[in-house]
Amino acid sequence: MLEKIKKQFWMIDALLKTDFTTKKQLVTNFLTAKKKYIPKEKRDANIDSLLKCALCPNMCRFDCPVSMAEKSESSSPAGKMKIAYFLETGKIQPSESAIDLMYKDVNCDACKQWCPFGFSIGELLIGVRNDLVKKGLVPERLVQFKEKLEENHTIYEGGIKSLCLDKNKKSKVLYIAGCTTLNGRREVADSTVTILERAGIDYTTLSEEWCCGAPLYVLGFRDSFQKFVNHNLNAIKETECETIIFSCPECLYTFKELYPQSRLKVEMQHTSQFFLKLIEEGKLGPMELDEEYVFHDPCILSRKLEIAEEPREVLKNISKLKLKETYFNKKDTKCCGSGGMLGVTDQKLSSEIAKDRVLELKECSNSIVSACPACEKAFKEADDKIKVLDISEVILKGIKNA
Numbered sequence: 300m301l302e303k304i305k306k307q308f309w310m311i312d313a314l315l316k317t318d319f320t321t322k323k324q325l326v327t328n329f330l331t332a333k334k335k336y337i338p339k340e341k342r343d344a345n346i347d348s349l350l351k352c353a354l355c356p357n358m359c360r361f362d363c364p365v366s367m368a369e370k371s372e373s374s375s376p377a378g379k380m381k382i383a384y385f386l387e388t389g390k391i392q393p394s395e396s397a398i399d400l401m402y403k404d405v406n407c408d409a410c411k412q413w414c415p416f417g418f419s420i421g422e423l424l425i426g427v428r429n430d431l432v433k434k435g436l437v438p439e440r441l442v443q444f445k446e447k448l449e450e451n452h453t454i455y456e457g458g459i460k461s462l463c464l465d466k467n468k469k470s471k472v473l474y475i476a477g478c479t480t481l482n483g484r485r486e487v488a489d490s491t492v493t494i495l496e497r498a499g500i501d502y503t504t505l506s507e508e509w510c511c512g513a514p515l516y517v518l519g520f521r522d523s524f525q526k527f528v529n530h531n532l533n534a535i536k537e538t539e540c541e542t543i544i545f546s547c548p549e550c551l552y553t554f555k556e557l558y559p560q561s562r563l564k565v566e567m568q569h570t571s572q573f574f575l576k577l578i579e580e581g582k583l584g585p586m587e588l589d590e591e592y593v594f595h596d597p598c599i600l601s602r603k604l605e606i607a608e609e610p611r612e613v614l615k616n617i618s619k620l621k622l623k624e625t626y627f628n629k630k631d632t633k634c635c636g637s638g639g640m641l642g643v644t645d646q647k648l649s650s651e652i653a654k655d656r657v658l659e660l661k662e663c664s665n666s667i668v669s670a671c672p673a674c675e676k677a678f679k680e681a682d683d684k685i686k687v688l689d690i691s692e693v694i695l696k697g698i699k700n701a
Contacts, residue, residue: 343429344387351416352380352423359413363420364634365403365641368651374403376410376420383427393436401427402441403648406517406639407598412630421517421639428519437519444643445520452509452527454643455482470503473540473565475554477547477672478510484672487546490691491570497698498582505534511553517640524557532562542566544573546691548600548671549638555604569600571610571670571690578616586697591621592688593663595656595678596632597671610670610690617697623663633659635674642677653681661685668693 360366360375372378382400385391406421431437448454455478474495476488495502512527531554535543543565545551555567568576577583594611601607607629614622627633636642636652657678660667666686669675678687688696 342387342426343433344383344426345423346384346387348416348418348423349380349384349387349427352414352418352420353377353384355415359410359420362409362413364405364407364409364636364652364655365648368648368655369403373400379404379420379424383424387427387430393431393434395438398431398436398438399644401431402438402518402644403641404639405598405634405636405641405649405652407634408602409598409634411602425517425519428517429521430519432519432521438644441518441644445515445518445523448510448514449523449526452507453478453482454510454514468503469537469539470501471539471541472500472502473535473538473543474502474504475508475511475543475545475547475550476504477508477545477550479676480546480672481508483676484689487672487675487689487691490689490695491546493695494574494577494583494691494698498577500577500582503538503540505538507534509534511547511550513549513553513557514640514643516553516557518643528558532558535563535565540565542568542573544568544570546570546672546689548597548604548606549673552599552603569604569606569609569670571613572606574690574694575609575613578613583694584616584698585618585701586616586694587618587701588693588697589619590666590696591623591664592666592668592693593623593625593660594628595625595635595660595667595669595674596629597669597674598632598634598638600670601629601632613690614668614693617693618701620693620697622668625660625663627659635671635677636681637673637677649677650681653677657682657685 355377360377363376366375373382379400382397386393386397386401391397401424404421404424408419408421410420411417451457474491476491480487509527509530511531512524515524515527543554545567548569551567551569554563574583594614596607611622614620633656634652635656636649641649667678668688668690670690672689675687675689678685
């Protein structure tokens, strides 16, 4: 409750500094907007929330990685909500530029940290994209992306079957690595399974690991997403697992928040949480590593899943390791640029955001440790000279060095 009130301090302060007539007009206009401008037709997009965001003073624009990189008012949270509202209500024609704007988002929830209503622009835009799918207004390149994903069962070319770990049996612990881990950061999967085996954990993997479906959900392809949900739930059921651990925060969030929990009655954890449990039980360690790292908090892990302390606690258990913190950390972290499928919808913008974050992190250290394969991949592509490791890789180095 206190956090919600804190978000409104800046708005209250701004109102207090205006005269009574202005205060009255602002409040009146805000309260009556809903009655005047919300259409009666049913839509997937939340028109009420679009309006509230569009009418807000919009302090979140200064913390939005997209608007800061683009330096454009239309790319700000409120700017996108205004265009979204006009598209939804037919007040503007669905031009290519207006539609493209609906996909310029990293779904990082930085806006939500400021928003007095607790809005996530990324989540609001998903509703708009659902409507664009229904109207047949999705950019052709995204339709092709969807079709390839449905064919390959992963966002990467060539399919994922050949990349899967050679382990398929029934077990209480199921490890799901994720598309990006298996394709772009295979070292993370290898380190994780080595840690599990050293800790004496009996675990299994899926015989053919499909994408969690998050890209389809985020881009508004709801029906296609449901196909992946059904497949994955059936595959998980066959393992008879009681706990699922994930290297990828987006996979964890998708399974935990977007899948029907009535069909997924298992405990779900990020690998950092599971590793911490192993340390506390005395199954992992000792670890020693005389190196320095700055920690990058992945947006989904720290904001959406509220997992920020566990990775740090794990790293603190590595003797001699020096862990540094950037100013923008935990819930105030900055995005790597790959969230919200921005790498697919606007690769150039995604890269610019990644480069900005790397520069911030390098002010603390040239060695970065994180807990998200997608973030790590984005940083490596932004600057191939920096050292970027996953928490699992650092743990394994610590074990081998002890």
